[in-house]
Amino acid sequence: MVLIPRAQYEAIIAHARREAPREACGLVAGHGERIERVYPVANRAELAVEFFAERGLIPPGRDYRPEAPGSIAVERFFMDPEEQFRVLREIEASGLEHLGSYHSHPATEAYPSRTDVELAAFWPGMLLMICSLADPARPVLRAFRVVDGQVQEEPVVVED
Amino acid sequence: MAVTILIPAPLRRFTGERASVEVEASTVAEALAKLDQLYPGIRERICEPDGRIRRFVSVFVNGKDVRSLQGVETPLQDGDEVGIIPAMAGGQWS
Numbered sequence: 001m002v003l004i005p006r007a008q009y010e011a012i013i014a015h016a017r018r019e020a021p022r023e024a025c026g027l028v029a030g031h032g033e034r035i036e037r038v039y040p041v042a043n044r045a046e047l048a049v050e051f052f053a054e055r056g057l058i059p060p061g062r063d064y065r066p067e068a069p070g071s072i073a074v075e076r077f078f079m080d081p082e083e084q085f086r087v088l089r090e091i092e093a094s095g096l097e098h099l100g101s102y103h104s105h106p107a108t109e110a111y112p113s114r115t116d117v118e119l120a121a122f123w124p125g126m127l128l129m130i131c132s133l134a135d136p137a138r139p140v141l142r143a144f145r146v147v148d149g150q151v152q153e154e155p156v157v158v159e160d
Numbered sequence: 161m162a163v164t165i166l167i168p169a170p171l172r173r174f175t176g177e178r179a180s181v182e183v184e185a186s187t188v189a190e191a192l193a194k195l196d197q198l199y200p201g202i203r204e205r206i207c208e209p210d211g212r213i214r215r216f217v218s219v220f221v222n223g224k225d226v227r228s229l230q231g232v233e234t235p236l237q238d239g240d241e242v243g244i245i246p247a248m249a250g251g252q253w254s
Binding site (some may be wrong): 023025041044075079101112113119123 | 169170178225
């Protein structure tokens with residue numbers, strides 16, 4: 001189970017909407033199963049072409065340049081490393097635990113893609129929160145953990 | 161130079177859960193080599209066999225990504241902080 005205050009829940013959805021059609025991404029921190037803060041982090045997918053290519057995560061024939069029509073940059077996220085590092089330090093300094101990350105799926109369901117599962121291996125067991133805007137009127141936020149390639153869902157409880 | 165290496169959570173199983181390790185080193189490469197002497201196997205999580213930093217890892221000196229400095233040859237000063245983090249990435253299709 002994941003507990004998240006209404007304001008943080010709304011912050012993730014608002015960030016996802018701001019970035020759409022690109023993916024939004026960020027980090028979440030708190031204590032135990034309770035998220036207390038969310039931290040938007042810049043998405044630098046367009047700078048990570050080789051990173052995705054060497055894992056076979058760019059479909060053949062797709063353009064990666066962010067301005068190109070049909071660019072796959074809108075379908076990937078790669079957190080800005082310096083900002084990610086800075087936020088992790090800030091989380092530590094504030095006495096919170098780094099619980100995991102969030103990102104948006106502007107056009108698909110709130111479930112980890114093959115790419116998500118593969119790349120979650122760098123942060124095993126961490127919370128992976130996904131916000132779907134597939135139905136723009138009804139955003140969906142779900143939480144998962146990927147352990148040894150297996151996806152486990154954690155029910156999200158929004159606290160008012 | 162005494163420098164502090166900050167160990168990210170996913171690599172702390174190598175360091176007995178320690179979040180930071182002090183070593184004497186004058187470059188990033190030397191710091192990572194010293195770290196590997198203390199905790200064998202950790203360097204191959206960070207570097208390719210030829211010594212370059214792996215693409216899905218970023219290494220920082222005082223918060224600056226060493227890719228924008230001199231890579232693993234980036235010099236270190238007394239008191240510098242060397243940070244390491246794996247990428248956080250994903251995407252909505254396949």
